[in-house]
Amino acid sequence: MTHDHSHAHLSPATLRNERALWTALAPTTAFMLAEIIGGVVFGSLALISDAGHMATDVFGIGLAIAAIRLGRRPPDARRTFGYERLEILAAAANALLLIGVAVYILYEAWRRLSEPPEIQSIGMLVIAVMGLGVNLFSMRVLAGGKDESLNLKGAYLEVWSDLLGSIGVIVAAVLIRLTGWTVIDTIVAVLIGLWVVPRTAMLLRGAVNILLEGVPDGIDLVAVRDAIAAEPGIEDVHDLHVWALTGGRICLTAHVLAPTRRDDQDALIAATREMLHERFGIGHVTLQVEREPCPDAAAGGHRFL
Numbered sequence: 001m002t003h004d005h006s007h008a009h010l011s012p013a014t015l016r017n018e019r020a021l022w023t024a025l026a027p028t029t030a031f032m033l034a035e036i037i038g039g040v041v042f043g044s045l046a047l048i049s050d051a052g053h054m055a056t057d058v059f060g061i062g063l064a065i066a067a068i069r070l071g072r073r074p075p076d077a078r079r080t081f082g083y084e085r086l087e088i089l090a091a092a093a094n095a096l097l098l099i100g101v102a103v104y105i106l107y108e109a110w111r112r113l114s115e116p117p118e119i120q121s122i123g124m125l126v127i128a129v130m131g132l133g134v135n136l137f138s139m140r141v142l143a144g145g146k147d148e149s150l151n152l153k154g155a156y157l158e159v160w161s162d163l164l165g166s167i168g169v170i171v172a173a174v175l176i177r178l179t180g181w182t183v184i185d186t187i188v189a190v191l192i193g194l195w196v197v198p199r200t201a202m203l204l205r206g207a208v209n210i211l212l213e214g215v216p217d218g219i220d221l222v223a224v225r226d227a228i229a230a231e232p233g234i235e236d237v238h239d240l241h242v243w244a245l246t247g248g249r250i251c252l253t254a255h256v257l258a259p260t261r262r263d264d265q266d267a268l269i270a271a272t273r274e275m276l277h278e279r280f281g282i283g284h285v286t287l288q289v290e291r292e293p294c295p296d297a298a299a300g301g302h303r304f305l
Contacts, residue, residue, distance in 0.1 A: 125173035
């Protein structure tokens, strides 16, 4: 029995993602404060809605940075895989925060329909244009690592929703200025809240799947089993498990029956491990080679296929 011993806690991708998060944090924090003040001063719920999403950005980016830094801690006697999965907890927390903000905005919009406030459209427009610039900058910084890390993807989605929110506020400010219909502000706030919910639900679903050690998206478990069984000398595969530690680290354990490979088990394991890495991107592989079926195989236990 053997496995791939690669535990790179300070990969170039991780370091690059952390730098991107730090770069996006400062302007996002500054503009969040500007939008909160502007929303109160100018009476715009759309600005406050966007500021609420900005606040989750600030908290989410900070949480993402903390998760990356804590994830560098090496494995120990209590956490044998280390602390990398903290980034998945951070992604789940970000998703729940975004859903909470959306619910609040919908409630506030309903309340304002009966008591429409006075809105200063020019100030609202100026702040929204500034926000658009900040969001474009943050998106560019975070875009490079969004497909490598679920944690970074959560931050990227938050900034993406804020970008759309800024565009919505700009449109609302222009229409209010031209028509005087202040209800447009409330409508835009609702649209911002509704826009982010399905994307947030997808992020939460991905985080929960990893926390439940589900099969990662893009991995066909039947295809993995068939590929292992096709290796020369392997007669059966059972007790097969595939899961992800984080968005980018996929693990596999399996029992393989190979009675004719008694003298070259190391070669069999090496070839199977290389095949799994090349075909499926699975980097951490643990195989138990058996000459006779173990009790689990005989009883049909842990057989999901």
